[in-house]
Amino acid sequence: MADFRIYPQLLADGHYIGKLRLCHVLLHTNAVLPWFILVPETEVLDLLDLSDDLRRMAVDEAAVMAHFIKTTLGYHKINFASIGNVVPQLHLHVVGRSNGDPCWPAPVWGNLLAVRQYSSAELDRLTELLVRECSLHALERR
DSSP states (O other): OTTOOOOHHHHHHEEEEEEOSSEEEEEESBTTSOEEEEEESSSOOSGGGSOHHHHHHHHHHHHHHHHHHHHTTOOSEEEEEOOOSSSOSOOEEEEEEOTTSTTTTSOSTTTOOOOOBOOHHHHHHHHHHHHHHTTOTTOOOO
8 A cells, every 4th residue: 555654643652663574563562461462554544444454464464473472582372452432543463461560450441550661682683583573575665
């Protein structure tokens, strides 16, 4: 999609990592928890309104991120949501959770008060791991 743009608030809330087949991958700026935001390249606003093929692809890409969070980053639980009440553009949250994290067992939305920023080295390491371990060879850097 030549005219596709990621909503500015999403870009403000995340580090742009790259693009999968359908979704742009952002890493939430708060490093307290591994929180990925996937933005499907579509004008459709709700996940359930996507065609069967695109919905399946979006969920499959979210599952890849969930697997990465569990196996590589060592989190045992995934929170997955497509809320879109604040930012209208379709985006999917994939968040690693564990017993004892700063807002466990509450949802991260509105409850994650702890804040930590990623260092450049951490961002580079996560990007490298995503490319290598998630078969994200199609990942394109901006």
